[in-house]
Each structure stands twice: as structure tokens, then as C-alpha cells.
Amino acid sequence: MHTRLKAGARSSARERGKSDPLDAQTVAQAALREPDLPRAALEGPAREVKLLSDHRSQLVQQRTKTANRLLWFLHELDPELGMPARGTKRIRVFDAIELALSEHTGTVADIAGDLLADCCSLPRHIDDLQKRLRTLVRRPAPGLLDIPGCGVLSAATVIAETAGASRFTSKAAYARFNGTAPIPVWSSNEVKVRLNRGGNRRIAHALHMIAITQIGRGYAGAGYYAERIARGKTSNEPHRVR
Structure with missing residues (x-):
């Protein structure tokens, strides 16, 4: 659940700080307040x-x-x-x-x-x-293992943590969920992006490993990486737009 949905309940809590019981309470309150939230489901x-x-x-x-x-x-x-x-x-x-x-x-x-x-x-x-x-x-x-650089463990992580791709309304919504959607940063007249520290970190890590493998073995991601480097980006900046 996105942190902005829990912000109000957390700010009004009697306890200070962060704890598992407080998190459980804020999630429950946000779920009651937002009945149309998509539900994760792991079946079969x-x-x-x-x-x-x-x-x-x-x-x-x-x-x-x-x-x-x-x-x-x-x-x-x-x-x-x-x-x-x-x-x-x-x-x-x-x-x-x-x-x-x-x-x-x-x-x-x-x-x-x-x-x-x-x-x-x-x-x-x-x-x-x-x-x-x-x-x-x-x-x-069935198509995950056909993606260059995606091994068994990465595919298993994506399936397990996604918990039903149909609950996401768009690719952008899924990118926001797993933390791969870049955050725009405006500096003078140039638009840059910074790494998203939120979202599901397990999926983000699996996608990062797939990207690293593609770069190292010359798969599709290697062309994107080389093109970004040629445009003057540092070696770390292309990784931020996974």
C-alpha cells in the first residue's frame, strides 16, 4: 500500500515512531477508507x-x-x-x-x-x-524465462511479489508499485530523474539484476546503456531508468 494512503492515520496515531502494530493499524484504516483498492491475490x-x-x-x-x-x-x-x-x-x-x-x-x-x-x-x-x-x-x-537475462529466481520473485498482474491498471501503475518509475527532478531548464527508493524492493532488485545481465552479455539492455553513455550520462545514471 502506498505510504500516502497511510500518512493521515499515522500522523493522528497516539504512538510515536514506527512499529509493526502501528503499520498494521494504519493499513487497515486506509483499506476501510479506500474500498476500491486493488487486492493482491496469490492462487494456484x-x-x-x-x-x-x-x-x-x-x-x-x-x-x-x-x-x-x-x-x-x-x-x-x-x-x-x-x-x-x-x-x-x-x-x-x-x-x-x-x-x-x-x-x-x-x-x-x-x-x-x-x-x-x-x-x-x-x-x-x-x-x-x-x-x-x-x-x-x-x-x-510462460514468457518470463524467454526474456534475455531473466533467470528462474528473478522470474519467481516477479511472480510471487506481483501477486496478480491484472490488479494494475497500466504499465505505469506497475512501475510505481515496484519502484522502477523514475522520479523527475527539475534543475534549471534541464529535467533529470533520480532513483525511486520506494516500491517493492524485491521486484526492483530482480529487474536490476536482469538489466545488469543484459548489459554484461550484450542483450537488448546493452544497446540502451551504450546509447545513454554516448549521450554523456554517467555509468550509474542509465541504471536509474530500468
């Missing part, structure tokens, strides 16, 4: 995409926490033991650590072994979820 395959996408994200966070704990115990056992960058995705790294742990005994080594087992299993679960998402995202939005 779109809801499955949302659930699996969120579950995968949580497993990725769990994998990072588990790997950090493992590194702590490995360092206690032997400061020379460690895990290279992105080692949590490489089976041979796990095999080397398991071999090194076999030379140690005690509680610390046992805990490290348990954490290592979790590090081995979590990547498989994460990869399986990504494969399931690849199949699912084609059902509610």
Missing part, C-alpha cells in the same frame, strides 16, 4: 512459486549460517583448516574437510561433523527447489 501455481521461493531463500540463509559455524569450529581444531570462497557449493571441498576431521576426536570435532553433514545436504535441497521453480514459473507467466 503463483502461490506455489511464492512458497517455494521463500523456502529456498530461507535454506540459503541457513546454509550460510551453518557454514559460518562450521568455519568457527574448524578454526578451533586447526587454524590452518578452512573453506575457500564459495566452498559451500563444492563437493570436493566437503570431502577434504571430512578427511581432515577424521584426524580429530572430541566434542568440537563431532559438532563440526554434524555441521558438515548439513552443509552437504542443504545445497542439494536448494538445487532441487530451483528445478521445481523452473517448471512452476512457466505456468503463470
